[in-house]
Amino acid sequence: MATEIWDILIIGGGPAGLSAAIYAGRARLSALTVEKDYGGRGMIASSERVDNYPGLPGIGGFELADSFRRQAKALGAQFAEAEITAIIPEEGGFRLTQKRGGDLRARTVIYAAGCDHRRLPVPGTERMGVSYCAPCDGAFYAGKAVAVVGGGDKALDDALYMANIAETVYLICRSQPRAARLLTEQAAARENIVLLSETEVVSIEGDMRVTGLRLRDREGERILPVSAVFTAIGMVPHTDLLRGLIPLDGEGYAVAGEDGMTPVPGLFVAGDVRVKPLRQVVTAAADGANAVMAAEHHLRAI
Numbered sequence: 001m002a003t004e005i006w007d008i009l010i011i012g013g014g015p016a017g018l019s020a021a022i023y024a025g026r027a028r029l030s031a032l033t034v035e036k037d038y039g040g041r042g043m044i045a046s047s048e049r050v051d052n053y054p055g056l057p058g059i060g061g062f063e064l065a066d067s068f069r070r071q072a073k074a075l076g077a078q079f080a081e082a083e084i085t086a087i088i089p090e091e092g093g094f095r096l097t098q099k100r101g102g103d104l105r106a107r108t109v110i111y112a113a114g115c116d117h118r119r120l121p122v123p124g125t126e127r128m129g130v131s132y133c134a135p136c137d138g139a140f141y142a143g144k145a146v147a148v149v150g151g152g153d154k155a156l157d158d159a160l161y162m163a164n165i166a167e168t169v170y171l172i173c174r175s176q177p178r179a180a181r182l183l184t185e186q187a188a189a190r191e192n193i194v195l196l197s198e199t200e201v202v203s204i205e206g207d208m209r210v211t212g213l214r215l216r217d218r219e220g221e222r223i224l225p226v227s228a229v230f231t232a233i234g235m236v237p238h239t240d241l242l243r244g245l246i247p248l249d250g251e252g253y254a255v256a257g258e259d260g261m262t263p264v265p266g267l268f269v270a271g272d273v274r275v276k277p278l279r280q281v282v283t284a285a286a287d288g289a290n291a292v293m294a295a296e297h298h299l300r301a302i
């Protein structure tokens, strides 16, 4: 049996990939969306509540992404659970290798693999109790002392979320918090949020589980006993597969305009992986739609 050649191979089942799947379905293009995480719906699925997606205030993150996926399915979208490990341009399109073996072939590729949480560059990040998502893991630490590391909106959001659950929340910032004023004021008003500014994490202590953090400030080093550490120090784009294929900026984001076009004909990028001023569901969804339109033009041209 000849291997199927998809019109569009979409890498990533988050808002950008799912929006691309919806637009590809409506354009009657044959498209396969490949997602590496079982049941994955992208980063937003870990968010408890989304208040800024137009028309759906207060919707749960999973519910929002799942409704994208159901809409794509209803339009005939096909999904596969697999991790793509390489994108190889070849005559007439691309060959894509998968972690579990077996190649896929496509005339165009929309790369929408999103970002990952930046890890603290210290020993101990593999211990149980190190989390990147307060709404996902926070409930395990009810009544305990926990730490949140970071000074941006997400760190303050996580600290406020944990203040309702934990006994004490230590908010650890290398300098001073730089979050939106409202969040900073809300955090300052909570008696159980303790701000430790100008403080660095040296290591995460414990055996299997986190038991504390070694901190360094102007007075020297000390151990702060905590049961969990929520890390909110930014994101790293999943662009390793694009390295050497297309230009990336200094932080590793794919350099491409709103249509997602790259210097490799037929390869488009969409969503949080792309250089852009705002990384949100609404902009990721817009990217997915624009990339399909660009891919459709490319398909017509070839």
Ligand SMILES: Cc1cc2nc3c(=O)[nH]c(=O)nc-3n(C[C@H](O)[C@H](O)[C@H](O)COP(=O)(O)OP(=O)(O)OC[C@H]3O[C@@H](n4cnc5c(N)ncnc54)[C@H](O)[C@@H]3O)c2cc1C
Residues within 6 Å of the ligand: 011, 012, 013, 014, 015, 016, 017, 034, 035, 036, 037, 040, 041, 042, 043, 044, 045, 046, 047, 049, 050, 051, 052, 053, 082, 083, 084, 085, 112, 113, 114, 115, 133, 238, 270, 271, 272, 273, 279, 280, 281, 282, 284
């Ligand atoms: C805690 C948190 C709260 C947030 N809250 C909001 C909010 O309230 N409102 C808002 O608009 N935005 C919010 N965001 C941002 C929003 O989640 C992202 O902007 C959006 O999910 C980006 O979509 P994406 O499709 O580009 O990437 P992602 O959602 O990251 O999806 C990428 C997908 O690609 C998959 N993937 C990666 N590599 C491969 C591979 N090699 N093979 C196969 N699959 C792969 C990943 O598993 C992932 O599912 C929040 C983010 C976080 C972390």
